[in-house]
Amino acid sequence: MQTQVRTTAGVAQIQLEGRFDFGAHREFKSSYEVPLRAADVRELEIDMAGVEYLDSSALGMLLILKERAGATNKRVAITNCRGAVKQVLDIANFGKLFPMK
Amino acid sequence: MNALRESIADEALIVLVVDELGAKSSVLSQTVLQLGHRVVRACGGDEAVMQFQACAPDLVLMDVRMPSTDGLRATERVRKLQGSRWVPVIYVTAQDSEGGIIAAIEAGGDDCLTKPITADLLRAKLRGAARILSLQRENARRNAELERYFHNAEEEQKIAGSLMHRLVQMDMICDRAVEHRLTPALHLSGDVIAAARTPDDTLHVLLADGTGHGLAASLGVMPVVQPFYAMTQKGFSLTAIAKEVNRKVREWLPVGRFIATTLIEVDPYARIVSVWNGGNPPAIVLDEDGAELHRFVSQHLPLGIVRSREMDLTFDRITLDCEAQLIACSDGVIEAVSPDGTQFGIYGVIAAAQSAQQASRMSALNAALDAHLAGRKPHDDLSVVVIDCGDPPVDAKQGAGDVHSGVGTRGLRKWRFEVELTPDELRGTDVVPMVMATLERTAVPVAHRGNLFVVLSELFNNALDHGLLLLDSKLKSGPRGMERYLTLRAERLESLSMGWIRLGLTTIDRDGELRLQIHMHDSGDGFDWQVQSAGGRQEDLHGRGISLLHRLCERIEYRGSGSEVVGIYKLGPRT
Numbered sequence: 001m002q003t004q005v006r007t008t009a010g011v012a013q014i015q016l017e018g019r020f021d022f023g024a025h026r027e028f029k030s031s032y033e034v035p036l037r038a039a040d041v042r043e044l045e046i047d048m049a050g051v052e053y054l055d056s057s058a059l060g061m062l063l064i065l066k067e068r069a070g071a072t073n074k075r076v077a078i079t080n081c082r083g084a085v086k087q088v089l090d091i092a093n094f095g096k097l098f099p100m101k
Numbered sequence: 102m103n104a105l106r107e108s109i110a111d112e113a114l115i116v117l118v119v120d121e122l123g124a125k126s127s128v129l130s131q132t133v134l135q136l137g138h139r140v141v142r143a144c145g146g147d148e149a150v151m152q153f154q155a156c157a158p159d160l161v162l163m164d165v166r167m168p169s170t171d172g173l174r175a176t177e178r179v180r181k182l183q184g185s186r187w188v189p190v191i192y193v194t195a196q197d198s199e200g201g202i203i204a205a206i207e208a209g210g211d212d213c214l215t216k217p218i219t220a221d222l223l224r225a226k227l228r229g230a231a232r233i234l235s236l237q238r239e240n241a242r243r244n245a246e247l248e249r250y251f252h253n254a255e256e257e258q259k260i261a262g263s264l265m266h267r268l269v270q271m272d273m274i275c276d277r278a279v280e281h282r283l284t285p286a287l288h289l290s291g292d293v294i295a296a297a298r299t300p301d302d303t304l305h306v307l308l309a310d311g312t313g314h315g316l317a318a319s320l321g322v323m324p325v326v327q328p329f330y331a332m333t334q335k336g337f338s339l340t341a342i343a344k345e346v347n348r349k350v351r352e353w354l355p356v357g358r359f360i361a362t363t364l365i366e367v368d369p370y371a372r373i374v375s376v377w378n379g380g381n382p383p384a385i386v387l388d389e390d391g392a393e394l395h396r397f398v399s400q401h402l403p404l405g406i407v408r409s410r411e412m413d414l415t416f417d418r419i420t421l422d423c424e425a426q427l428i429a430c431s432d433g434v435i436e437a438v439s440p441d442g443t444q445f446g447i448y449g450v451i452a453a454a455q456s457a458q459q460a461s462r463m464s465a466l467n468a469a470l471d472a473h474l475a476g477r478k479p480h481d482d483l484s485v486v487v488i489d490c491g492d493p494p495v496d497a498k499q500g501a502g503d504v505h506s507g508v509g510t511r512g513l514r515k516w517r518f519e520v521e522l523t524p525d526e527l528r529g530t531d532v533v534p535m536v537m538a539t540l541e542r543t544a545v546p547v548a549h550r551g552n553l554f555v556v557l558s559e560l561f562n563n564a565l566d567h568g569l570l571l572l573d574s575k576l577k578s579g580p581r582g583m584e585r586y587l588t589l590r591a592e593r594l595e596s597l598s599m600g601w602i603r604l605g606l607t608t609i610d611r612d613g614e615l616r617l618q619i620h621m622h623d624s625g626d627g628f629d630w631q632v633q634s635a636g637g638r639q640e641d642l643h644g645r646g647i648s649l650l651h652r653l654c655e656r657i658e659y660r661g662s663g664s665e666v667v668g669i670y671k672l673g674p675r676t
Contacts, residue, residue, distance in 0.1 A: 093379070097407075
């Protein structure tokens, strides 16, 4: 998986591309370390547009991010979910935890 | 490892120098020796092969005038003997003919040197060979280590697998209404299926799928199983069980680990199926002919994510008016891929189940799933459970019946127990299992516990439903009546702000017989018990409870306005 981070007006957009599974652990973690430390970032948006596959360990990574963001009063939202990715998030009812845009 | 190898320095090589015709190749041998290596000499092909086996050299120098048949054959034989260890064979020839070089390399030689050879050239060649050899040895060492590690891991997984199997009490699933399949992707399954009945015969089934698969996932589902069995056997509701399991999962597992869980409750008498699906594929209800009656989709977060008190414990519920089966599975089944890359899908599950008679749906599902996988191992754990839910037992409640008169009452003392419950306790506790837990500490014989559970449940539910929540039993009639009744019950309990239920238990020791007096009193207005207990309603479903009470208790007495009832239960002769 590849990641790209763009921060505008206090919102860090993290674009993911490829397979979001256990193998993406390191890449995903390093993508949010900087925005999490930045005082002016209020929200992290995980952009799923380029994600072709997502498994339960990816859901776990999202939970870890949410926990860590919560500790510094930052919000985490998920954007651009479609197809199989949306299905996995829907079955796990992650809409109850993350705003979906 | 032979003695020669142990006696030399790490960087020194054992070089087998083969002379073709017993010629004195002392110049070559001397040079090799001077370069700090060990030399083993052989005369001709046969001796070369023999020495190769005896000394396990690192490198072979074939000192030949021309690559002859003998030398080439020796090279071929050496190649066959070397096994997985690569031993370079270098030809040292007097002539430099292209055909000879090609023949030597084709026979398995690695290089050719043409005489005269200087010490410098030989040193460079041997150093090059030594470099490759040391890489190769390092590689071989790592391979061996990996292999050892792999075997150890395999072995440990097998042991852990059988241990885990016992720990999660997989063998306990022997319920008449439940069939299941569980295929782990590795030795250990991160999926678990459990089934048990409460003392009043309500069936509880759990299908849980921990994050990932293998050891970590398998360990993750462990906190789920133990409370499930223990609490079901004590008669706790699935709501209470879900809360406790969630608490355990949060306590045991790190953030980011969770357990997709489906909890299923089947009341075989009222034919009500209640399901809480948090993160699993839909559970499907099919009637006898295979028509889909309902789909319990995931409406909740998996267990282990939010705090127990923040959980949404709304159960999706249906009442059946015919025989039916519920089929639930983990996402490994839905995502099982065939060799051509198609997923089995929920439609695969439904189609397979519909293709068979009700009694053989599990085997049809098994066969379809196996055919779909076509012999390949699944990439995730597979679990499927098929539950008969529209088929009430002919007999009355299991565990509720005459207790064998031989049951002793040894150790049972005279005691009295009283408790008053107000709205908060009524909302937050499973009262009957709680009281049962107390009874278990008072030496009430095990054989009576099933009966007492039923008696206490009936009396308590009557007090709560009719006395405090003012629910009318008539609501239960008609299609979906029971669902309406239970929904209303949940709503009223949630908003209940006043009232109480007092429960008293007293042992009575009279005429050599021990009896338990159960006194249930609620703050409600009561009811016209003279009309109700005269019968009339006793034949229908709601009256079943009342007739059961009369059968299990020696006496049932309503008092006052009917908001107070006393049941006398016979425990047996004092011993």
